Amino acid sequence: MSDHRPDHLDLCASYALGALEGPSLKEFERHLESGCPDCSTELESYASIVHLLAIALPTAASAPELKERVIFAARVAQVAKARLQEPEEREKVVRPPRPRRIFIRKWWRQVLAVTAVIAALGAAYLVVIEPLSTEIDDQAQYIMTQNRRIDQLKTALERDEDVLQVLQSLHVDVVPLKGSGLTRKASGRVIWNRISGSALLQVFNLPVPPADSDYQLWLKLKKGSVNFGAFAPEEGAGWGNLFAMQPADIDTSSGVDGFILTLEARGEAPRPSGRVCLTGKLREQQRFSGRSN
Amino acid sequence: MSESPVTDLHGEDERALLKRISVGEEDALGELFDRYSGILCGLASRIAGSPDEADDVVYDVFLQVWNRAASYRPERGSVLAWLIGLARKRLAISMRAREEQGVVLNPGSFRLFSDPVSSPALQAPASSALGALAVDAVRRLGEPQRNLLILACFCGLGEENISARLRLPVDRLRADMRKSLTAIRATLGEKL
Numbered sequence: 001m002s003d004h005r006p007d008h009l010d011l012c013a014s015y016a017l018g019a020l021e022g023p024s025l026k027e028f029e030r031h032l033e034s035g036c037p038d039c040s041t042e043l044e045s046y047a048s049i050v051h052l053l054a055i056a057l058p059t060a061a062s063a064p065e066l067k068e069r070v071i072f073a074a075r076v077a078q079v080a081k082a083r084l085q086e087p088e089e090r091e092k093v094v095r096p097p098r099p100r101r102i103f104i105r106k107w108w109r110q111v112l113a114v115t116a117v118i119a120a121l122g123a124a125y126l127v128v129i130e131p132l133s134t135e136i137d138d139q140a141q142y143i144m145t146q147n148r149r150i151d152q153l154k155t156a157l158e159r160d161e162d163v164l165q166v167l168q169s170l171h172v173d174v175v176p177l178k179g180s181g182l183t184r185k186a187s188g189r190v191i192w193n194r195i196s197g198s199a200l201l202q203v204f205n206l207p208v209p210p211a212d213s214d215y216q217l218w219l220k221l222k223k224g225s226v227n228f229g230a231f232a233p234e235e236g237a238g239w240g241n242l243f244a245m246q247p248a249d250i251d252t253s254s255g256v257d258g259f260i261l262t263l264e265a266r267g268e269a270p271r272p273s274g275r276v277c278l279t280g281k282l283r284e285q286q287r288f289s290g291r292s293n
Numbered sequence: 294m295s296e297s298p299v300t301d302l303h304g305e306d307e308r309a310l311l312k313r314i315s316v317g318e319e320d321a322l323g324e325l326f327d328r329y330s331g332i333l334c335g336l337a338s339r340i341a342g343s344p345d346e347a348d349d350v351v352y353d354v355f356l357q358v359w360n361r362a363a364s365y366r367p368e369r370g371s372v373l374a375w376l377i378g379l380a381r382k383r384l385a386i387s388m389r390a391r392e393e394q395g396v397v398l399n400p401g402s403f404r405l406f407s408d409p410v411s412s413p414a415l416q417a418p419a420s421s422a423l424g425a426l427a428v429d430a431v432r433r434l435g436e437p438q439r440n441l442l443i444l445a446c447f448c449g450l451g452e453e454n455i456s457a458r459l460r461l462p463v464d465r466l467r468a469d470m471r472k473s474l475t476a477i478r479a480t481l482g483e484k485l
Binding site: 007009010011012013014016017018019020021022024032040043044045046047048049050051052053054055056057058059060061062063066067069070071073074075077078 | 317319322323326327330331332334335336337338344345347348351352355356359360368369370371373374377378381382423424425427428431442445446447449450451452453455464466467468470471473474475477478481485
């Protein structure tokens with residue numbers, strides 16, 4: 001039975017705008033429950049206006065990963081809900097026989113009730129929260145591991161693409177490198193694509209450079225040299241010590257002699273000035289003059 | 294009770310979505326997110342202090358949807374209106390914290406509703422002719438009524454807070470809200 005009053009229409013407006021609160025809100029919701037046709041019609045049209053104004057607002061993009069975060073949290077909430085329901089289900093199936101009523105003084109009942117609540121909270125922690133937090137930790141750990149693996153694969157893929165780009169050329173020179181002096185046990189090779197100018201450098205037994213230094217590869221020309229970039233090999237990397245090197249600008253018009261590897265102060269030297277660690281000469285028929293392309 | 298064309302825009306479709314969410318279908322939650330996260334984020338970013346905080350609001354709203362989808366009452370308004378209601382409640386918490394830090398909320402930041410009537414900006418954001426008409430109607434309200442509408446509808450403020458802010462008794466406030474909505478409804482006329 002509706003108990004409609006004229007001021008209920010004002011409440012409709014406040015309710016539709018989401019501003020109605022406290023006892024007025026409860027009272028008005030009770031009134032709506034009673035099925036007042038005047039208020040229902042009024043509210044429907046006000047709600048439509050709010051909807052129209054809302055969809056007229058300019059939109060903004062949320063963080064790209066937000067949707068995944070929401071879905072993940074929803075999944076976790078569902079697991080938690082399922083865990084919470086499990087004990088209830090078990091209780092329904094194997095309900096213990098009701099104990100015989102015995103007289104217990106009132107204060108003992110309270111002590112027992114408090115103890116039971118504490119025990120229930122403890123049990124809830126052990127049954128629900130702890131396994132859930134362990135599960136979340138495991139999931140987070142798994143995601144971190146997968147992200148690290150993705151980064152490693154990306155790096156490997158980029159390197160493989162560089163390698164392929166060099167190797168796919170018909171005009172590839174392979175220049176063996178030999179060590180001398182302190183690096184006499186070291187060796188390597190440069191696979192050089194004369195068309196693109198890029199090169200692959202593979203090194204063996206080359207010691208890890210001091211913290212403030214890097215190795216730097218140079219193409220020796222008859223006149224001057226071309227910087228192919230700096231790198232630092234990782235200890236024990238073995239066959240992994242393969243580097244894609246790219247010259248900034250290459251002009252071989254004066255003729256090419258070979259490659260050298262020097263130890264330079266970190267930050268790339270403009271010309272070779274440090275100790276020479278590896279050297280390799282192009283074979284006679286490989287030496288050419290004129291621009292590489 | 295018959296539904297108006299506006300609430301029927303996505304009506305059946307959205308109710309079905311919420312039903313799927315209420316039985317734990319993640320895909321349905323994803324669909325609802327795709328449909329409305331932009332609007333909610335646009336609203337939140339105008340009130341929250343930073344994009345991160347706006348994201349937090351959107352995140353909380355959709356989690357509430359996941360947990361309370363069954364409590365949606367179609368007879369009280371569209372799904373979007375419900376989502377905005379959830380966002381407003383969440384924003385009210387952020388806003389209280391910001392106001393404690395001395396940040397003053399400015400309804401004028403909702404420029405869509407205060408730019409001059411017939412401004413070209415009107416065309417871009419309003420997603421339908423009816424929406425553009427509704428925005429236009431808000432613009433035609435006097436500034437106090439417009440601010441009242443924005444504070445209630447988009448800033449998540451309750452009657453008590455608005456009443457203190459605008460120094461109006463609550464009864465007068467309610468009557469003004471109704472007056473504003475009735476004026477907009479009159480502009481929209483039969484199209485609503």
